[in-house]
Amino acid sequence: MLAIRNIGQLVVVPAGPIGGKSMGSVDRIERAAMLIDGETISWFGLESKLETPADCETIDAVGNCVIPGLIDCHTHTVFAGSREREFVQRIEGRSYEEIARSGGGIRVTVEAIRAASCDELVELALPRLRRMLKNGVTTVEVKSGYGLTVADELKMLEAINRLKALQPIELVATYLAAHTVPREFDGRPDDYLDVVLDEKVLAQVRDEELAEFCDVFCETTAFDVEQSRRVLLTCKKFGLTPKLHADQITQIGATVLAGEVGAISADHLETINDAGIAAMREAECIAVLLPGCSYYLGIAQAPARKILDADLPVAIATDYNPGSSMVESLPLVMNIAATQMKMTPCESLIGVTTNAASALNRQGCIGAIKVGMQADLAILDVPNVERMVYEPGRNCVRTVLKKGRVVG
């Protein structure tokens, strides 16, 4: 048994998904305490009512704030190579095409992934995950999508799965072979899909439990709506739950497709329209916003307030990747959501906890402060969650617990 005492503010995030209209407030208990029995929360409430069992270990929160462990529900954390050259070219005003012509863009990462062994991918990802943990992150979704051959996509999934045993963060794997059309299939996207949607491949992903989710980049430069539908429905037959990169740059109906195929989440949404919002609401699809990406590219953000006002449940993630969002810090992304999207700290906290859990189909286990829930927690060194978002660029996380164990 473990007790956390002297909690100045316990933010009682309820189990989600929570619609946008209800994300603006959350119960908070001042002068609180919590009991953890093994891996789960067994009691919480006013410290004055705490009955400490014998042989109970104690953590002193020294009057600060306790929140659920953060959940980063959209990342590309397994990658190789570095693209700072392209970052500078973009700042200098070079177009995407120019950058691609001079050897930049996603293909840089694809080549680096193909050249790397699974061991190397694991070694490269470990320090990233270690730093994410220090920021209070206890669950991270990671996508494949830089291999773009069957072998390299499976290598990426294998790396994600091997990382599960090597560090404390819970990892969730997504099969994103349909991230972009590889050079070898230029102009032949359907032929590429034939390869990565092959039944034997998908059966292997299912049988070896290599991924829980499938994903597709539904965009004029990648896969159109019909191709995306094929990706998601085919993968769904093999037990993978659909997600989409939707409405990022061009409005081609990706969020309507999200509703149609019953996607658990549609992610990005910078160009979402009313039809997409309606389809997502109908399908109870989570809206995953990626403020770090638009910030990083210096382009317009998704219309967060419009999406919240439509009562869609909103999650927030880093989109951590070496091209468009080299932002590994979820707390920094919460600040970007505040200053650039006008989401309050309470809204973004729900977006990185229970609604992110919902986007990963884990709302019953993580992301909330509730008896019986997994004791994934971040103990801050500030008195309230607003303060954490108010101070970007500083790590306000003092102690991290995963399944009731101090891990950071």
Add this chain to the structure above:
Amino acid sequence: MLAIRNIGQLVVVPAGPIGGKSMGSVDRIERAAMLIDGETISWFGLESKLETPADCETIDAVGNCVIPGLIDCHTHTVFAGSREREFVQRIEGRSYEEIARSGGGIRVTVEAIRAASCDELVELALPRLRRMLKNGVTTVEVKSGYGLTVADELKMLEAINRLKALQPIELVATYLAAHTVPREFDGRPDDYLDVVLDEKVLAQVRDEELAEFCDVFCETTAFDVEQSRRVLLTCKKFGLTPKLHADQITQIGATVLAGEVGAISADHLETINDAGIAAMREAECIAVLLPGCSYYLGIAQAPARKILDADLPVAIATDYNPGSSMVESLPLVMNIAATQMKMTPCESLIGVTTNAASALNRQGCIGAIKVGMQADLAILDVPNVERMVYEPGRNCVRTVLKKGRVVG
């Protein structure tokens, strides 16, 4: 004697000020080494040419990048209280006036400063400076301006000066009594200036070396051009070098005044016009941009490219303060300058090193890699400076040296 070996890339920032047109490139030595004799750089060059003296201590840079220690030339690091409530209200769309009416705004900080002892101000600032040091910052300018009585302004300056002996960062004090008109002088700004520009007060600041610079917030809501001129010219007579908060919200001619009074820097510049640029160029005035502030407020950035194209020497600073820029990380601000202002990593590196040194009249001592310069250095854990800016929200600084001594 101290040697730094195995430097993958030594960024040879020259002594400034460096005009905007020349900020885009800088010499870099690959496979470099450096010798430090006491407090200063005594040699640097190719590692193959290094002649290590006997009894020489060694630091291994393990193939990574070495840059000058960063200089934050515009901050309000000494403050009391916290304003996350107002931060949330602003996100919720409340106007500045509403926030002020409900008890928010700068007056919150003024009241907290007045209620605090000098000891308390010192204790509050120490952890902030400790974290800044960890980000590679070795020199920080700090302003008064939240006391707004003679006693409280002097208390702030005293706090800054006491902090010099308590931690390794070099601190530079600025007298900013003319930050805003205090409540007690509502509608009577000139009467307030009579008090804080009193000859005895300024003589004390001079005689006790309490500040090197004076500053004024030249803005419709604070002090107009005539009042600002009076502040700067009066302080100048007592040996304080003028700086201005200029052209932030309203264009009232503050940068023209900067040129007229020979200010060493004009800071903010979000609404600068051609006349202001011409006046600053004529006066060889440093343009200090504060990208974190506009980012934090979610408003338009200063026209950095226009200012660089006009060949003004540009510095970058955090404007770290509890109201409009609770951003203590200068590396994060370099990323904001990149993504939101289109300044390259090289330009922003010069902006936080030698040009920031110039804005503090220290271009002969710090901010450059040059024999005889103070050995203020940041050893990164990444191979080049672009990588540091490319990865915001992660601390890429491994070791910090101040005057040749490892301090972080």
